[in-house]
Amino acid sequence: MTQSLEALTAHMLEAAKTAGADNADAMAVRGTSLSVTVRSGAMEEAQREEGTDVGLRVFVGQRTAIVSASDTSARTLSDMAERAVAMAREAPENPYAGLADADQLSTVSDATSLELFDPSQEPAPEALQQDAMIAEAAALDVAGIEQVDAASAGYGAREIHLAASNGFAGGTHRTDRGLSCIAIAGTGTGMERDYDGDSRIFQRDLRSAEEIGRTAAERTLLRMNPRKPPTGSYPVLFDERIASSLIGHLLSAINGSAITRGASFLRDAMGTQVLPEGLSLIEDPHRPRITGSRLFDAEGLPTAKRAVVENGILQSWTLDLATGRQLGLPSTANAARGTGSGPSPSPWNMALTQGTASRDDLIRDMGTGLLVTSMIGSTINPNTGDYSRGAAGLWVENGEITHAVNECTIAGNLRDMLLAIVPANDARTHLSRVVPSLLVSGMTIAGD
Template sequence: MTIPPLDTLTSALLDAARRAGADAADAMAVQGTSLAIDMRGGVLEQAERSEGIDLGLRVMVGQRQANVSASDVSPATLAAMAERAVAMAREAPLDPYIGLADPAQLARAWDIAALEMCDPTPEPDPATLQDDAARAEAAALAVQGVAQVQSASAGYGLRHVHLAASNGFSAGYSRSDRSVSCVAISGTGTGMERDYDGDMRIFQSDLRSPEDIGQSAGHRAVERQGARKPKTGTYPVLFDERISSSLIGHLLAAINGSAIARGSSWLLGALGQPVLPDHLSLIEDPLRPRATASRPFDAEGLPTQRRAIVQDGILTGWTLDLATARKLGMQSTANAARGTSAPPSPSNWNVALTQGSASRDDLIRDMGTGLLVTSMIGATINPNTGDYSRGASGLWIENGQIAYPVNECTIAGNLRDMLRRILPANDARLHLSRVVPSLLVEGMTLAGD
């Protein structure tokens, strides 16, 4: 069956919603292609290619709403979606905060090309991806001490998105990605250790070489050999750039409008208060070119814009969509995100933390004795108090030098206190959607032997 253009499909969904009795509606169509290749032991282990389309329809009947989704584009399915959604909405609870944007709020002009969200080069053929994965695996195996490669993968994805609403909004964009990754294993039996590396970019031309990725994964796996538990105590902890963005992620979760509206956030009441060191800012920029979370408008059709979430250490605002903004008596920050199967909810786009002047090696030298964390597992985060506890592994630092690898330990603290005393390095990768350097936190509790 030939798939109609996405704007035609969303328009047809809105028409069906009106005929079914909806007072207002919005519709989303996502058409995607993905290709993934996995290599192991020098042979092709798995090859997958998928194509599909997903449709989502949200209807409002008075102050009640419902959302339905489907992957069939036939006219009969569109009509059935609308009828089912309206019937569901009539039985849904009243919500005084739902509603589409006022037409005056909608994005009117944008330059999608300037955001460089999609690589115009053709889809790579499977042989090209297989070669990338094979080269990454070979590079990892060439590292002395690597026993095997658990997996080496290469992938490609392309998505076309269109959003339309009964308030007059209708627009779409395309997004592509290209990736290579490798997981290497060192040692044997109970002495096996694993680590990884990978890269994902919008443009193939920006992607790191498979050899670089495989070699890095191999060296990281070998570096973990002979890991032991560190001693229990209070030490400085340096969060490696690979995982440091998780700390900022906890801050972003705490200022999400949904958490604030529920009253379940350890930053409740912190608006206008210091949450980071005075010299640090956290900037959100959804208009940054070649960044994976860039977009010209949000999932409610509002124009996105650069904003300071934290300015010189001070928390300046929440992350809001229309519903949470109305509930809090504020204005949306144009941070609505959605898939086809659920209504919009607040989410952050590209964020960047102020980088420091010191390198990661400088921080290691100056921290004396402590832990460099390179990976974490599990998490116990109290959303109301910010109490933080995570399993960690990495490298033990003594006298400002790497001494030996460590694993099976737990690091703990309170996020409010931790974030107020972070010291950033200067090693953040600028192409990521979360540009966060390695972060040093003094005085964390470490539980090991």
Template sequence: MSKTLDDLAQRLLKAAQLAGADAADAMAVQGTSVSIDVRAGKLENAERSEGTDIGLRVFVGQRQANVSASDTRDETLTTMAERAVAMAKEAPEDPHIGLADPGQLVKSWDLDALELCDPAPEPAPEALQRDAAEAEAAALSVAGISQVQSASAGYGATQVHLAASNGFSGGYARTDRGTSCVAIAGTGAEMERDYDGDGRIFQSDLRAARDIGRSAAERALARQNAKQPPTGTFPVLFDERISSSLIGHLLGAANGASVARGSSWLLDALGQEVLPKHLSIIEDPYRARVSGSRPFDAEGLATQKRAIVQDGVLTGWTLDLANGRKLGMDSTANAARGVGGPPSPSIWNIALTQGDQSRAALIKDMGTGLIVTSMMGSTINPNTGDYSRGASGLWVENGEITHAVNECTIAGNLRDMLRRIIPANDARAHLSRVVPSLLIEDMILAGS
């Protein structure tokens, strides 16, 4: 970790102490990002940004305040600390806030095992442009593609350091590399678009740009000549590209902040079945080369592998320190934060148990119904779990895909829906959320 960021965080803590804070934590983030957009084979846009951001949280008794800046001069740090302490004195008291006890802090970690940072040099802009151009050319080479809306490649590198007056000090570096393409099929009122992309920590793991462009083109072509489906009750298969959003609703409802506010449709579900009995959701923050991995959380606690759902049963909430205290529970070491605010609970890497059937087998078995490949808008009641979303995708008749569909709505209740999911075995293992395609045999579908 950069010695500069460590020093910067310690200087913030010293300034807070001098300003009269009882306790404090500080965060310093240094980042670089490069993005390249190509259109018609030529460079359309190139952006690069570099900067250092700092954040300070101070405690005065049971009151807290946060301040942030992008100026690291000593006089700025002093002013930040003074303002933060003045703000904290005017803030309402909260009996649940506070730093971790020293005994709760992580003592050691193995960054090398997590492989969060590609040691390879930052790619040259020319290399990013070649990737974007290759993706665009591959999409345009597919018959029926009229244009490419965007083809992009990017790189980012970030260093983070966190320090607190309870003695914690630690940080790590991350890299990310991505390529994406949006292809358009047809012309005029018949135009349809779709996308593909890939993002990895290591450049060497990234999918070939031509594969991304070709996939985006094929997906756009598959959306042509869409029709509205009939209204009724049908099986619905959530494609692997969007199935994680369904599991995300469960994870959001199990977030300790929502539970502590009393605004979760899972409020009374702890220890109850929320998924079929043979399915589990495992959180693992130690997976190598995965974006959701981290050695410690934003409060200096050691992250841990845990079962959020075990054999269908919800085992616990996702907690940081403050929300854990509100609920009379221990933190699950899931605190996340940026420089501008206090920690809040967040999910790291998760994986849903995969099924024993392929996506194709589920489609064959579903008879007549809808494969959802994209969704828009949402009406989800956080207290009841009532679910309604606009959708488009592919229509299935007698186990065979027949045509594209759009302008329809799917509806149900999340508690009921999730207890009836049937997973395929097509989840991509490198993602932070490993969730396969999910079939729900009966959902309300509103179309023509």
């Protein structure tokens, strides 16, 4: 008989107490994943994985250690606890380590209202294969597409339970469905590829396989016959597919781990302008059917909506208990962890204020410049914000797209770039990170 995750975490906490831990928290994850890849109208690969992983963190005073395992037998759990306590006794003291106080804990542990679990039956491999084959066929139906590199469909389900000696206990059950397609056009050195895909919690929310295959094909054809752009200073429009990476750099710079190390170009920016006036960045971990949603974090603290940036002004770091204590601030309930690691700060659902102009409007208004649709590699200095990335996309002349571009580098400074962004109105609101296309003026492009 399969043991419940609640029972597993309770067993680990009891074992930790018996082994001599002053405090402990435990995490158990039971998951199933299924994926299918097709190529040339036939199944190329099918994978199914399932298992249970457990993790235990123990405290001996302010010394701590973490152990994990995929064996959930009673003997293994007891051995884990003894080993963790022995490790903790040899570890250096951490003045910021420790569980949350009882009055800090979330009193709501049932995440049903967030709709993170699709109760429909796990799909059969044949159903996933059919979706992938439809996407592949739709891409191949577009004139000019030579082949499909791969079309894949997948399903995952995870049950997660957390418990701690301070009295917290709570869990979530999550599912995800995904479908993607990579189309190829041209041959030899003239070969180009692009993709489309979708990932949702509920199967019925997933975009159609036909649309995904067709869009992958259309994007690929736009990349044909690329040229290098001229070198110089030009406006750069980050397509919605990749614009969230710019906001990701901001989020990394305000992460408590970076701030406590002093390794951030925004380390002295609290209360100052980091985005244009009128733009806000809002974290809302309670949006239904969104992968980043949760009622409590990995330390049992209740999550809440907060303004990270309001009207362009930086309002908050992203903190867990330890980084908050180090900075003399309360946690923002952003602790994330796995079974084999301790908590660390991580942002949940983020949304940037959308603009009033469409992406086409921004293309028209930018005059001559680069629409970036993909990027590779990066050289980013977290201390200074100096930014340099390889890019490809579409060249814009006099407000109109003229041809494809590749093999170029775009460069600037993130502090300046973030202060200059102009958002479009095309963000996909079902994503955990809702960021529209972003126009940045005056970036350096290195091409010919």
